[in-house]
Amino acid sequence: MSKMNLAHLKKKLLAAAKAHGPSDRVPFAFERRVMARLTPAPSVDLMAWWGRALWRSAGACVAICLLLGVWSALSMNRTSTASLSEDLEHTILASMDETDSTW
């Protein structure tokens, strides 16, 4: 049995590696996967979201205040000739008047 010539074997095997270079095939949609990895997902800015919510609710609050103001002004004109300050005084003192009568 002849001795294996290692130098010749190495030369043959390296020639085999050179003769069959690896494929340069690119998998389908590879570029899209790379770009998806590189493009960051949009992050949620909590402070911006909170600010937007506050502005929206401020508008609604102002509208409610205006409506209530109009309603109270209209109801005041119909039911009482007293001014707003007199009505407020009557309301606050009403509870004290009731307290006097129970004692």
Place this chain on the structure above:
Amino acid sequence: MPDCAHTEPTDTELIAAVLKGDTPSFEPLVARYSPRLFATARRYARRESEVEDIVQEIWAKAFQKLNSFRGDAPFEHWLMRMAVHTCYDFLRAHQRNREATFTELGEPERDWLGQFVTDPDHASEHADAARQLVARILEELAPASRLVITLLEIEDRTVKEISQLTGWSVPLVKVRAFRARAEMKKCLAKLAQDKYL
């Protein structure tokens, strides 16, 4: 009739656009150079999933470090340096126990070796078995040895080119090449020994 041939943007133009914030301009670069990167990665990894991971990693690093590309060498050279570094990192991360013997050779590989023993000149380099044998031997080498043998002996690069690709000094490349050849000789001797046992 005017010449309406569409000229593709150059690497420099695409890189400038990406650095200004136009990320989609990176895609033509990916399409242009991925074939070369896949061919390179397939020299160091067997499984397609690993090959794709390596190439994705190369592109991710290239994108992150794009602002360090100075333009004094072609983009392809800069990218290939990154590719070699990434492949080397992969080899080091996936180092196996290199005590494996060659007793688990497949029949085509044993037949090819048998033919080489009886008639070395007629053992074909184009045989699939020869290619599988050399891949098996390269897997047995240390990462640095495998890298040097691949670049030096298979891709026929010069020591200077290997130094530029790896970042190793020229003397270090020479020392590693010497050790790699000795290691490969040892693997081949083991292969011959296992064959005859």
